[in-house]
Amino acid sequence: MAPWAAVVVWLLAESAWCASHLKFPSGFKFGAATSAYQVEGAWNTSGKTPSTWDTLTHNRPQLITDGSSGDVACDSYHQWKDDIQIASELGLDFYRFSISWPRLMPTSFPDEINEDGRRYYDNLINGLLDKGIEPIITMYHWDLPQRLQDHGGWSNPLIVEWFEEYARVLYKLFGDRVKNWVTINEPFTICTIGYAIGAFSSGVHDPEVGTYLCIKNVVMAHAKAWRLYDKEYRKQFKGRVGISHQLFYLHPTSEEDEEIASLAHEHYVRAYDFYGFNYYTSRKIRRRRDGESLGQLSPMRNIKELDAILEVDRGWDRAACFWFYVYPEGIRKLLSWVKNQYGDVEIVITENGYSTKPESGSNDYDRIKYYRDHLEQVLLAIHEDKVNITGYTAWSLIDNFEWNDGYTTKFGLYEVNFDDPNRQRTPRASAKYYKNVIQTNNIEIPKKFSTITDEL
Ligand code: GBH
Numbered sequence: 001m002a003p004w005a006a007v008v009v010w011l012l013a014e015s016a017w018c019a020s021h022l023k024f025p026s027g028f029k030f031g032a033a034t035s036a037y038q039v040e041g042a043w044n045t046s047g048k049t050p051s052t053w054d055t056l057t058h059n060r061p062q063l064i065t066d067g068s069s070g071d072v073a074c075d076s077y078h079q080w081k082d083d084i085q086i087a088s089e090l091g092l093d094f095y096r097f098s099i100s101w102p103r104l105m106p107t108s109f110p111d112e113i114n115e116d117g118r119r120y121y122d123n124l125i126n127g128l129l130d131k132g133i134e135p136i137i138t139m140y141h142w143d144l145p146q147r148l149q150d151h152g153g154w155s156n157p158l159i160v161e162w163f164e165e166y167a168r169v170l171y172k173l174f175g176d177r178v179k180n181w182v183t184i185n186e187p188f189t190i191c192t193i194g195y196a197i198g199a200f201s202s203g204v205h206d207p208e209v210g211t212y213l214c215i216k217n218v219v220m221a222h223a224k225a226w227r228l229y230d231k232e233y234r235k236q237f238k239g240r241v242g243i244s245h246q247l248f249y250l251h252p253t254s255e256e257d258e259e260i261a262s263l264a265h266e267h268y269v270r271a272y273d274f275y276g277f278n279y280y281t282s283r284k285i286r287r288r289r290d291g292e293s294l295g296q297l298s299p300m301r302n303i304k305e306l307d308a309i310l311e312v313d314r315g316w317d318r319a320a321c322f323w324f325y326v327y328p329e330g331i332r333k334l335l336s337w338v339k340n341q342y343g344d345v346e347i348v349i350t351e352n353g354y355s356t357k358p359e360s361g362s363n364d365y366d367r368i369k370y371y372r373d374h375l376e377q378v379l380l381a382i383h384e385d386k387v388n389i390t391g392y393t394a395w396s397l398i399d400n401f402e403w404n405d406g407y408t409t410k411f412g413l414y415e416v417n418f419d420d421p422n423r424q425r426t427p428r429a430s431a432k433y434y435k436n437v438i439q440t441n442n443i444e445i446p447k448k449f450s451t452i453t454d455e456l
Pocket of ligand 1: 038185189193246280403
């Protein structure tokens with residue numbers, strides 16, 4: 001090979017494997033996220049009525065690792081000024097949070113707006129805007145009004161209209177200031193975990209029928225809410241409405257399994273104005289072998305419809321949650337997959353983050369490494385694969401109620417002291433790392449973060 005050719009090969013290899021010289025394009029936005037039930041607390045005050053998660057945690061605490069609930073959680077209902085303060089300290093471009101449907105609409109329907117609830121969200125939105133932080137609202141992050149669940153919840157087709165009416169209230173109340181909406185967080189999780197296991201929001205165990213009714217109605221509800229905005233509000237408010245899907249990358253076990261991997265990714269549906277993309281983990285996928293049983297039905301174990309087995313790679317590191325294996329290349333492969341499948345759709349990464357055990361405190365070098373390695377793959381997707389990614393969201397701004405894990409696994413850039421009545425928030429090393437990424441547009445880990453010292 002001529003020496004110049006060797007240099008070209010080296011340059012190509014270098015750019016493909018190492019992204020440390022790459023930058024996020026101008027206009028790229030960084031944010032962090034939470035959801036109402038996971039942070040707000042104040043579960044039965046100020047006019048709020050119960051959600052499915054209040055019911056589940058109160059009636060069946062054995063389903064939550066530490067028997068806890070979101071009754072108080074981070075008390076963000078009262079500590080919202082602190083949340084704005086730390087979002088501002090981090091230099092976030094946006095903060096993604098969700099609205100509690102039963103807090104805003106205690107009857108579930110538009111006949112009554114709870115003024116306390118409305119004031120809370122107004123304060124949060126206005127406080128963020130005052131600091132130059134864009135509010136991004138998730139309309140539905142799993143805390144369905146219990147009253148609607150009593151009428152079948154997501155398996156009742158009427159929910160499509162109920163959701164549309166809820167969306168209309170949100171657009172009317174907040175649409176003048178909120179320009180980016182996520183209708184529904186993770187349809188796949190709501191319906192498969194909701195109904196296949198029965199230990200999630202719905203509390204109903206019906207993998208045969210419930211899952212499918214739910215998926216259809218969730219997708220229809222999203223479409224209705226999008227259409228409503230498009231027809232009646234877009235001209236006036238000039239905003240956008242998307243949806244967030246959780247995708248885990250499914251790595252074909254052999255060449256034979258490439259088709260099944262692609263079909264399995266198809267399990268997740270398409271989006272509208274933008275594609276909200278939540279990524280945490282990956283699995284290996286292969287066809288079920290003759291005589292092999294599909295085993296326990298769990299969304300991250302296998303796919304019944306495809307007769308596919310999901311496994312983990314022994315080489316992947318683990319985070320604190322039982323389902324969480326680390327495979328940074330998965331996020332890039334999935335981003336490219338979405339582009340190849342759906343065309344040049346705009347993608348906003350609406351969640352990505354890492355869990356630690358409570359004991360690991362605020363010296364969370366493994367979380368920093370997770371963020372660095374995933375941001376590197378996002379940069380490669382942008383520059384090498386030309387995927388149209390416009391934003392990145394860290395999950396989560398603060399430690400919070402991690403669903404069935406309760407408070408036993410932590411996702412926060414800020415640690416929350418759950419023994420303190422004020423739920424004090426303290427930055428972890430990863431908060432400082434993320435702030436540095438936003439400030440410098442450089443993902444490399446500054447020396448001061450790469451050794452664990454008390455100063456952090
Ligand atoms: C996101 O879901 C959520 O949007 C967010 O609220 C949450 O705090 C965050 O991730 C961290 O978990 O029964 O084997 O499928 C991520 C998707 C779906 C992953 C439920 C864990 C349970 C394990 N999650 N899944 S399994």
